[in-house]
Amino acid sequence: MxxxxxxxxxxxxxxxxxxxxxxxxxxxxxxEEPFYAAPRANVSATIHxxxxxxxxxxxxxxxxxxxxxxxxxxxxxxxxxxxxxxxIEEQQRFEFVEARPQGLEKAMxxxxxxxxSPSIDDFSGRPPTESFLQYLEIAYQEMLESPPPSVQxxxxxxxxxxxxxx
Numbered sequence: 001m002x003x004x005x006x007x008x009x010x011x012x013x014x015x016x017x018x019x020x021x022x023x024x025x026x027x028x029x030x031x032e033e034p035f036y037a038a039p040r041a042n043v044s045a046t047i048h049x050x051x052x053x054x055x056x057x058x059x060x061x062x063x064x065x066x067x068x069x070x071x072x073x074x075x076x077x078x079x080x081x082x083x084x085x086x087x088i089e090e091q092q093r094f095e096f097v098e099a100r101p102q103g104l105e106k107a108m109x110x111x112x113x114x115x116x117s118p119s120i121d122d123f124s125g126r127p128p129t130e131s132f133l134q135y136l137e138i139a140y141q142e143m144l145e146s147p148p149p150s151v152q153x154x155x156x157x158x159x160x161x162x163x164x165x166x
Contacts, residue, residue: 002113010054010114013165018061021157025064027057034060038075045072055116058108062101065150084121095120095132103139104151111158 004010015027024044031048034056039045047064050056063077071077079097086094102118109116118128118136128136143151 004054004112004114007052007054010112011049011052011057014054014057014061014112017158017161018154020161021154022064027061029053029057036060036064036076038073054112054114055105055109055119058105058114059101059119061154062104062108065104065154066100066148068150091120092129092131095129096135099132099135100139100142102136103141104143104147104154106136106140107143107155108158111155111162 002010004013011029015029018025018027024039026044026046028046028048029050029052031050034050035048037043037046037048045064047057047060049060063079064072067077098119098121106116118133120126120128120132143155147155
């Protein structure tokens with residue numbers, strides 16, 4: 001059962017939940033493209049997620065959880081991005097890097113009852129490769145069985161927030 005009715009309500013619910021889990025992090029919707037702004041003097045780190053899409057919010061928080069302290073001090077965690085039209089090699093690299101955040105995103109989707117589907121961020125119409133789906137499943141199992149500390153904090157916090165708001 002989903003804890004959200006509309007995308008706007010779901011995004012607000014998640015913003016409230018993550019504010020209690022990661023109080024030094026600001027989360028804002030309405031962006032044309034997702035972006036992580038590292039903390040600056042007197043300004044907290046900010047995740048900008050796409051439009052009012054709960055999945056975009058969860059995906060960007062997943063990157064935050066997996067980035068670690070050093071990468072959290074770099075805009076967009078120091079990640080590269082290649083837009084659609086990637087070569088096969090670029091797409092394979094993208095899929096390998098994206099498996100862990102999407103594995104965590106899948107776990108968070110389950111907690112709040114939002115449907116998860118893998119994203120290869122490629123609008124060519126090609127389906128996800130078997131290797132990507134395997135990487136994603138391995139990452140998902142890791143997030144459930146032996147999550148890194150920030151991931152455990154996020155998953156437990158989101159579960160507790162859900163349970164206290166039902």
